[in-house]
Amino acid sequence: MDFKLSEEQELIRASAREFALEYIEPIAGELDEKSLYPYEVFAKLGELGMMGISYPSEYGGGGQSFVTSMLVTEEIARACPATGFLHGYSYGLVGHPIITFANEEQKKKWLPGLASGKYVGAFTLTEPGAGTDVSAATTTAFKEGDAYILNGAKTFITNAIMADVFVAFAYTNKDAGPKGMSAFLIPKGTPGLVLGEHFEKMGIRASQTSEVLFKDCVVPADCLLGKEGEGFKIAMSALDAGRIGMAAMTTGIAQACLDESVRYSKARVQFKKPISSQQAIQWFIADMSTDIDAARFLYLYAAWVKDQGQPFSLAASKAKLFCSECAVKHTSKAVQIQGGYGYIKGSKAERLYRDAKITEIGEGTSEAQRMIIAGAALR
Numbered sequence: 001m002d003f004k005l006s007e008e009q010e011l012i013r014a015s016a017r018e019f020a021l022e023y024i025e026p027i028a029g030e031l032d033e034k035s036l037y038p039y040e041v042f043a044k045l046g047e048l049g050m051m052g053i054s055y056p057s058e059y060g061g062g063g064q065s066f067v068t069s070m071l072v073t074e075e076i077a078r079a080c081p082a083t084g085f086l087h088g089y090s091y092g093l094v095g096h097p098i099i100t101f102a103n104e105e106q107k108k109k110w111l112p113g114l115a116s117g118k119y120v121g122a123f124t125l126t127e128p129g130a131g132t133d134v135s136a137a138t139t140t141a142f143k144e145g146d147a148y149i150l151n152g153a154k155t156f157i158t159n160a161i162m163a164d165v166f167v168a169f170a171y172t173n174k175d176a177g178p179k180g181m182s183a184f185l186i187p188k189g190t191p192g193l194v195l196g197e198h199f200e201k202m203g204i205r206a207s208q209t210s211e212v213l214f215k216d217c218v219v220p221a222d223c224l225l226g227k228e229g230e231g232f233k234i235a236m237s238a239l240d241a242g243r244i245g246m247a248a249m250t251t252g253i254a255q256a257c258l259d260e261s262v263r264y265s266k267a268r269v270q271f272k273k274p275i276s277s278q279q280a281i282q283w284f285i286a287d288m289s290t291d292i293d294a295a296r297f298l299y300l301y302a303a304w305v306k307d308q309g310q311p312f313s314l315a316a317s318k319a320k321l322f323c324s325e326c327a328v329k330h331t332s333k334a335v336q337i338q339g340g341y342g343y344i345k346g347s348k349a350e351r352l353y354r355d356a357k358i359t360e361i362g363e364g365t366s367e368a369q370r371m372i373i374a375g376a377a378l379r
Contacts (some may be wrong), residue, residue, distance in 0.1 A: 052115020077252025088245025094121030192217030203354035
């Protein structure tokens with residue numbers, strides 16, 4: 001059993017950390033305050049090959065392992081969780097379903113742009129009445145001639161406002177249940193594709209989130225992703241990959257909490273000693289450090305399982321559950337260590353605290369992950 005990263009992976013991780021410190025950390029607060037999408041950051045990451053680092057080389061990617069991509073996601077999130085989230089999202093929920101299920105023409109059309117950071121993608125699944133229960137979706141797609149006509153509403157859609165391509169899901173045969181759901185790759189500007197206003201969120205504010213409406217949206221038949229009836233399978237596969245990305249991102253959040261806690265506790269003096277000398281603070285830091293190691297092993301294992309071509313749904317759920325709850329737990333501790341300073345708007349601890357909460361909700365709630373894990377154990 002080898003826990004050692006390759007020299008190349010260590011170099012890539014170090015390069016990602018250096019990039020994050022130079023280009024992302026200085027603007028993370030502004031991105032949060034103004035809800036700014038980090039276009040320039042992703043353009044630079046694209047130039048460095050880090051947006052498409054695990055995309056196949058024949059489509060402009062780096063051909064690296066998924067493990068390597070997740071190391072980059074963690075380091076970016078350590079500087080700015082919202083940017084780290086978007087990096088993991090780009091592959092997990094958009095790139096992965098195209099790489100896995102698209103035909104050759106679709107891959108050549110979309111993957112090079114996504115890999116370079118020039119294209120932005122959106123995963124269009126959640127509906128006002130269909131969150132955890134994906135099968136409760138009501139969006140429909142009826143085929144007429146050589147096109148599909150989509151009608152329905154999606155909500156909480158990341159990247160919708162600036163997306164170049166939408167990985168969208170609709171029922172082509174509602175009577176067939178989940179087996180009647182299909183997936184589509186819909187370009188921006190498609191007639192009948194209507195974008196809603198940006199939602200102001202508590203955290204991950206650099207991530208743009210809005211509604212997507214399909215109003216007699218005319219989608220050419222060659223936009224079908226996979227085959228009719230494969231949409232539910234495609235959505236679940238994408239969510240599994242996205243959960244590993246979320247786990248890597250939340251590990252980055254937890255690591256940032258440890259960084260901040262160590263820095264502050266050494267500098268903050270009370271009773272004529274740095275508070276790092278106090279046992280209560282040391283226990284907070286010990287718990288953070290231990291949980292972060294456990295979180296990192298879980299997400300790297302899940303990514304490794306995926307790289308081996310093995311079923312990775314269970315490993316992804318375990319990683320997503322533990323890592324997200326680890327981040328929420330330790331952002332609270334980071335604020336506690338800093339006291340009033342950590343509670344002031346604009347402090348990194350305060351931003352991390354807000355950013356962490358969505359990770360227990362998005363891409364499958366903690367409760368949904370427990371359902372998956374318990375189901376596997378009980379079988």
